[in-house]
Amino acid sequence: MMRRLAPALLLLAALSGCGAQAADDGKLSVVTAFYPLQFISERVGGDVVDVSNLTKPGAEPHDVELNAGQVGQIADAGLVVYLGGFQPAVDDAVKQNGSDHAFDAASAIQLLSAESADAHSHEGETGEEEHAEESANGTDPHFWLDPTRLATVAEKVAAEMGKADPAHAADFTARAATLSTELKTLDGEFTTGLKTCERRELVTSHTAFHYLADRYGLEQIGITGIDPEAEPSPQRLAAVAEEAKEHGTTTIFFETLVSPKVAETLAREVGAQTAVLDPLEGLTDENADYFSVMRANLAALTKALGCES
Missing domain, CATH: 3.40.50.1980 (Nitrogenase molybdenum iron protein domain)
Structure with a gap:
């Protein structure tokens, strides 16, 4: 079962945050919720951003729990990239500490229904029902397994980085275009191979x-x-x-x-x-x-x- 941060912990982190928009080295600080969002943020941001990931390598992201330091990261970030409904602890922290500088990847694409994703997995069941854990909005979160959808989100991340760091906006857009081309090539490999x-x-x-x-x-x-x-x-x-x-x-x-x-x-x-x-x-x-x-x-x-x- 996922556990959310206690309100007191969220408040403590918010009060301890200084609201900085840049990392100590002057680069744009970008906090990402889990790996695919970290990947595109690093590729789009290049060497002018510092990207951190709230989910440790090898950890299951659905059940991530945040400590006070991580909530502070969200409060202090120049940009937070997350997926609404996928990680409740992250949603809570963003809502209370980072809503003014956060980008929800779900806003950039059309997510598929979790019900349709699970429909076949529950056909013919008898006895006690099995219930899938899905996004809070009833959608399937795993959009990144379609390279074309990930490319769309990467382009939106570039736009959000450009708002946070206008001096490098053109660079973010160019790197997103390069990544989009690579993802479309990958999409072609899957189309041909399958x-x-x-x-x-x-x-x-x-x-x-x-x-x-x-x-x-x-x-x-x-x-x-x-x-x-x-x-x-x-x-x-x-x-x-x-x-x-x-x-x-x-x-x-x-x-x-x-x-x-x-x-x-x-x-x-x-x-x-x-x-x-x-x-x-x-x-x-x-x-x-x-x-x-x-x-x-x-x-x-x-x-x-x-x-x-």
């Missing part, structure tokens, strides 16, 4: 890949809903096993930041193997970045789905 496949059903431990499936014409079959820590019912496991057998599924995907046990159990049941499909909520390899992980995802998908090279 164009002709033996199977189009993507069996995942939880339904984090709605945007990827929607963009590239795949069908996501989630063992659980959007919440990566949810436990599937025996009925749900049986239903997914039946679907996997019907579709000739050879691979059950699990994620880097959660236990693979459920995926392994299902794989044994259907005679399939397991593989990693990374939702990119946080990095576990310091030598990796958004592009390398997404290309690793593409390689895993083309192998699992029997796609033509």
Whole structure:
């Protein structure tokens, strides 16, 4: 269960913040909520911004809790980049300490419905219902798994940085354009790589890949809903096993930041193997970045789905 910061702690952090708009080195201070937002902020900001991440590497971002120092960072930042509804503790801190200098990535794009993302993962359930943990506004937060949506957000981040630091606005815009081109190239690689496949059903431990499936014409079959820590019912496991057998599924995907046990159990049941499909909520390899992980995802998908090279 996510825990929010106590109001007293939020107030204490607000009072201790000095409201500075720049880091100690004079650069624009940008605080980001989790990895994909950190990635685009670093690429767009370049060497004239200092970017920090509220979610530690390898940590599950859904359940992030903030200490007083992190709330102070939000209060003192020149710009806060977050995703409303995804991390309640961050939402609370922004509302009380940073609403005048915060940018909500959800305002830049059309988010998909969490209900539609979870619909297939709950078909045919009996007994006790499973409830997915979704954004507070009922949307699926994982937009960054569609490179074109991430490009749109990067362009908006550039505009927000330009407002906070007008002297470098043109540089931010130029770097966002370069990043957008790279993301569109990646999008083309996915489109080509997943164009002709033996199977189009993507069996995942939880339904984090709605945007990827929607963009590239795949069908996501989630063992659980959007919440990566949810436990599937025996009925749900049986239903997914039946679907996997019907579709000739050879691979059950699990994620880097959660236990693979459920995926392994299902794989044994259907005679399939397991593989990693990374939702990119946080990095576990310091030598990796958004592009390398997404290309690793593409390689895993083309192998699992029997796609033509």
